[in-house]
Amino acid sequence: MDRRIGKFQEAIKKAVIELMTEKKFDDITIQDISDRANVSRGTIYLHYLDKFDLLDKLIEEHINELRELCESASEMDFIDANLIWFEYLESHYLFFTTMLASKGAPSFRSQFHQFLIEEFKDEVDITKGKNRGLNEDVVLQFIVTSYVGIVEWWFKNERPYSPQVMAEQVGILLERNL
Known part of the structure; x- marks a missing residue:
């Protein structure tokens, strides 16, 4: 190009x-x-085509970047994988804080949520361990909604903790719950 x-x-x-x-x-x-x-x-x-196409392509670009990060982090533990994520989120602060707070782009939150469902789906195991016998959809919604919520909280509070601290804290919580 x-x-x-x-x-x-x-x-x-x-x-x-x-x-x-x-x-x-x-x-x-x-x-x-x-x-x-x-x-x-x-x-x-x-x-x-228009401003809607521009916004859609911008959102799609970031979702695709996150998807690539997930692929590159697939063999990592939750803490290391989350560090990559939180560093990416921080480096694109204006985009994510705007999209998650914007009344004009409510579709972003649902797209972000759906993307995370796809990414976490393989991590949920209800056949053994602490999630044995639970409904897979409930566990998945719990994890994803929590993840989206913590990202929103982090931005809303102007990133009170570094990506490293967030990765460690969220990684430990994911390990405890998945």
């Missing part, structure tokens, strides 16, 4: 996230994005 195209796309993505911190997504126009990104409206339309 041409480096200029990459720079334009990054500027456009950054612009839409910044604007979402200031106003509702429905109130953001392509002209607003164009002005903030310092690109023409035509440049935006060259890459995206």
